Each structure stands twice: as C-alpha cells, then as structure tokens.
Amino acid sequence: DAKTTQPPSMDCAEGRAANLPCNHSTISGNEYVYWYRQIHSQGPQYIIHGLKNNETNEMASLIITEDRKSSTLILPHATLRDTAVYYCIVRVNNAGNMLTFGGGTRLMVKP
Amino acid sequence: GAGVSQSPSNKVTEKGKDVELRCDPISGHTALYWYRQSLGQGLEFLIYFQGNSAPDKSGLPSDRFSAERTGGSVSTLTIQRTQQEDSAVYLCASGSLRTSSYNEQFFGPGTRLTVL
Numbered sequence: 001d002a003k004t005t006q007p008p009s010m011d012c013a014e015g016r017a018a019n020l021p022c023n024h025s026t027i028s029g030n031e032y033v034y035w036y037r038q039i040h041s042q043g044p045q046y047i048i049h050g051l052k053n054n055e056t057n058e059m060a061s062l063i064i065t066e067d068r069k070s071s072t073l074i075l076p077h078a079t080l081r082d083t084a085v086y087y088c089i090v091r092v093n094n095a096g097n098m099l100t101f102g103g104g105t106r107l108m109v110k111p
Numbered sequence: 112g113a114g115v116s117q118s119p120s121n122k123v124t125e126k127g128k129d130v131e132l133r134c135d136p137i138s139g140h141t142a143l144y145w146y147r148q149s150l151g152q153g154l155e156f157l158i159y160f161q162g163n164s165a166p167d168k169s170g171l172p173s174d175r176f177s178a179e180r181t182g183g184s185v186s187t188l189t190i191q192r193t194q195q196e197d198s199a200v201y202l203c204a205s206g207s208l209r210t211s212s213y214n215e216q217f218f219g220p221g222t223r224l225t226v227l
Contacts, residue, residue: 042218042220042221043115043202043204043218043221044154044202044204044216045218046215049215097159098144098146098156098159098167099144100156101153101154102153103153
C-alpha cells in the first residue's frame, strides 16, 4: 500500500470549513483514497473514498489532485462533534483486506 | 439497523488469566476483522475472517492469541495467560462484499482490556 503523510494536528473554528490534507505521492493507478475518522473512545468511522474524481456525500467532500499525489478532505461546516483523529488511507479496492491506519490528523474544532 | 456490537465493553483481569472478547457483526456481513489499539497509538490489525475461507492470522502478536468465528457470524477473540502489554482497546469491524467499497469497514465500540 502507498504511504500517506498527514499533519499531526489542526485546529478549526466551529462553523468554518475544515480542510485536511493528505500526501500520497507513491499512489498507484489502482489504489483508492479512503478517509476514516475516530472520535475519542469510539471505533473508527468511514467517511468517504475516491479514485480520481472528486466525491461528496452527506459527511464531507474529497478533492483529489489531477496527478493523484495528494488529496484534501473537506468538512464544510465543522462542528464541535467533528473533533476527532482523521485517517487518510490509500488502498487497492480488493476484497476485504485489513486497513492500515497511520498517525492521522488530530482535528480540534474550537468554539 | 443494528451496528457491530462487542462485549464486554470493559474487562479488567489479572496477569496470567485467560479472557474472551466477543464480537457480533452486522447481519449478512461476510468479512470480520479484529484490531487492537494501545493507549495513544494507531490501530494494529490482528486477524481477518472472510466467509468460509481460512482466516488471515498474520497480525496475531503471539500464540497466546486466537480467534474463531462460529457459523460465519459471531466471533470470539481469546487471549491466554494475559500480560500487562495486552492492555488495549480491542476493536472488531465487519464488512460486506456486496457493498461497492470492499474497504468500507464498520467498527464496533471496542472492548477496553486492562491487565493488572
């Protein structure tokens, strides 16, 4: 699996957009970008994934650069409940392999 | 619908005792995973079950750890002769090959194991 690099921590004001970057310069053509988050004392939660097109769902948007070497997860209106560790994972979309979580970004949403 | 459930939520045991941790996956999910997370650390993969195939045990840290999945549903993770370094949150996740994303895993709340 391609290695990912994320900043260890970020702050965001409540109500503002949180933009979480991820570098994955060694990504290969068949690898997807996945985002999970882990709120304190809970199990990880799937957020979104994409291959090369930008994606949006009810939780977030995922912007992938044209060369696919980096991506940004956008929480459009961050709330205090979005405070969590956010993990960017690059993975081949094959059947059922385990997820490999790196250090992630600890997002602190402040009032 | 019901998510992944795990029991107990907390377990305190003495060094040398055996413990069993239970996971009830989402109904119909064929894939089941066990991970553990030590304090302040990332997730560490332990074992993966997929249908009737032989489980992927590559992440089990020692032969004191074992897991089974009965009837393709409920799974039990057993730790024999527990050590203090086994203290961690043990997380179970399940997934379905019928979803569009094979890597979308649904996690339970975890079991916090403390070995005294």
